Amino acid sequence: MSTKVQKSVEVDVPVRTAYNQWTQFEEFPQFMNGVQEVTQLDETTLHWVAEIAGVRREWDAAILEQVPDTKVAWAALAGATNAGAVYFSPLDDGRTQVTLELEYEPEGMVEKAGDALGVVGRQAEADLERFKSFIEGRSGETGGWRGGVNEDLDIGTPSVDAADLSRGDDGKSGISGKAVAAGAVGAAALAAGAVAAKAMSGSADTSAGEGVDVAPATGVDLPPLDVVDVLTLDHQEATELLTQILGTTDLGEARELTDVLITEVVRHAVAEEMYVYPAMRKHLPDGEAAVEHDIAEHKEIEKTMKELEALNPEDPRFTEVVTHLDSVLADHVADEESEQFPQLRASVPREELVEIAGKVETAKKLAPTRPHPSAPNSELFHKAVGPGVGLVDRLRDRLSGRTVA
Ligand SMILES: [Fe+2]
Ligand SMILES: [Fe+2]
Incomplete structure (x- = not known):
């Protein structure tokens, strides 16, 4: 079961400024709480490390469509299954509405518990607020990439179906030993990591790129939370x-x-x-x-x-x-x-x-x-x-x- 989140924020800067800042993906951790690291692998591929509902997750995302001052749409290629788009629309010369729409698949009990509490939605909302204070609190954007990607594609907001490649576990609740063990959730996570690691040994991870956590098709249920x-x-x-x-x-x-x-x-x-x-x-x-x-x-x-x-x-x-x-x-x-x-x-x-x-x-x-x-x-x-x-x-x-x- 996937979850959809849609959150908007009005920022008091022109659309060009808001959009340009958003293209500086590697700077996201400076103002987004949940995001720990973003690495631009090439113009259209990014590697993300984030904490979702307290669990460390990684994924590679492809930019599917990017239209300057209008939209950035992405889908995960590997790792945590998610996809979405961020839209920019000018409200007037100095104000812009930024809308984030994303869909993701919570994985394992810890994330599902977080999901039930609406943690991701709140995290997204809080991060948009932080984006607002960041961009409004300075005289301009820190940079900007004005290139386009598949500008005529007009795919709307990609759903998790577009992130099919990332479904190393066929959408079942699997667990990435490394990702979970590194998470903030402690012993259950560590125990789960140990179980998953055991189950993984001998099962080659074919879909993962270097350093990417992809949930393997282990069929292992997470042990209960303590x-x-x-x-x-x-x-x-x-x-x-x-x-x-x-x-x-x-x-x-x-x-x-x-x-x-x-x-x-x-x-x-x-x-x-x-x-x-x-x-x-x-x-x-x-x-x-x-x-x-x-x-x-x-x-x-x-x-x-x-x-x-x-x-x-x-x-x-x-x-x-x-x-x-x-x-x-x-x-x-x-x-x-x-x-x-x-x-x-x-x-x-x-x-x-x-x-x-x-x-x-x-x-x-x-x-x-x-x-x-x-x-x-x-x-x-x-x-x-x-x-x-x-x-x-x-x-x-x-x-x-x-x-x-
Ligand atoms: Fe207490
Ligand atoms: Fe407490």
């Missing part, structure tokens, strides 16, 4: 949301994204307190102290979110409080990801971490969705999820008026 993977994905989602909230000028959108963020972070915190912190207490050398510290940070996060709930995005304090939340959350994420999560993986058997992952996912579905800085989250959870409480309602409240838990 709790550290699940929580790390949550952290990434929260961080992306915060970037978007701070980047948007649309106040309605800021409110909506903030509500999603609050809901997700409360659920995350509840799940951690119920299942992860007890494991930390039990297994970590300084578990008790680490948990106490983390819970205090949770309270600070929740206090800030409570404040944010009541603030109108028009209020000048809104951005201030979002920025504060961004910093406390970043600290907390850094603590967990650099210290406690690795310690958990070092001291808790993997089966147990996978089991906790399942409990965390369930707890997140059932958890209250409003910040309660004054009470321990686990207690609230038990109170809230008494008999007769509509569980489905709890999920639904993310989209409508939220229920007080």
Whole structure:
């Protein structure tokens, strides 16, 4: 199953400037968060290294059609299956609409989990915003290639069918050992990499070019995520949301994204307190102290979110409080990801971490969705999820008026 993303941004520069900058592909990593490296192999072939939903992926892309000041369309030749086009249209002499349309095939459970959370769409949107600040923040483009490629082709937006060559696994969920092992997702990824590497040994990779990760037709299913993977994905989602909230000028959108963020972070915190912190207490050398510290940070996060709930995005304090939340959350994420999560993986058997992952996912579905800085989250959870409480309602409240838990 492929996923389509369409995102637009208005940039306050003439179409020529916006287009020229976009042709400087090798400079993308300077302003696009997800893109780590772009190498122009020749005029129409690019090698990309990016992080998609927290997983490092590589692909070669061919420019199928390029029309100066109008369009660049591409499709992957090898590696991560994706295709799309970016369109430029002048709004007036000094403003341009840039629209990115892309289709991709998430691969493996980690990416599918990210996909379900809409991570790629948000990443694309945030990257377009970064393109905007980059080009608007300087006196002109850093370069430009004015050549055309198949200008009369008029192929519209290529779909993943155009990226057929990249389907080393016939579109099934395969896994590239190297790509995944290099990813940010940790032990499950490493374990998956090991399984895939084993399955790969002896199966020659015929479709891949030098240094390109192509998912081999291994038919190997990814092992289940462990709790550290699940929580790390949550952290990434929260961080992306915060970037978007701070980047948007649309106040309605800021409110909506903030509500999603609050809901997700409360659920995350509840799940951690119920299942992860007890494991930390039990297994970590300084578990008790680490948990106490983390819970205090949770309270600070929740206090800030409570404040944010009541603030109108028009209020000048809104951005201030979002920025504060961004910093406390970043600290907390850094603590967990650099210290406690690795310690958990070092001291808790993997089966147990996978089991906790399942409990965390369930707890997140059932958890209250409003910040309660004054009470321990686990207690609230038990109170809230008494008999007769509509569980489905709890999920639904993310989209409508939220229920007080
Ligand atoms: Fe936490
Ligand atoms: Fe966390």
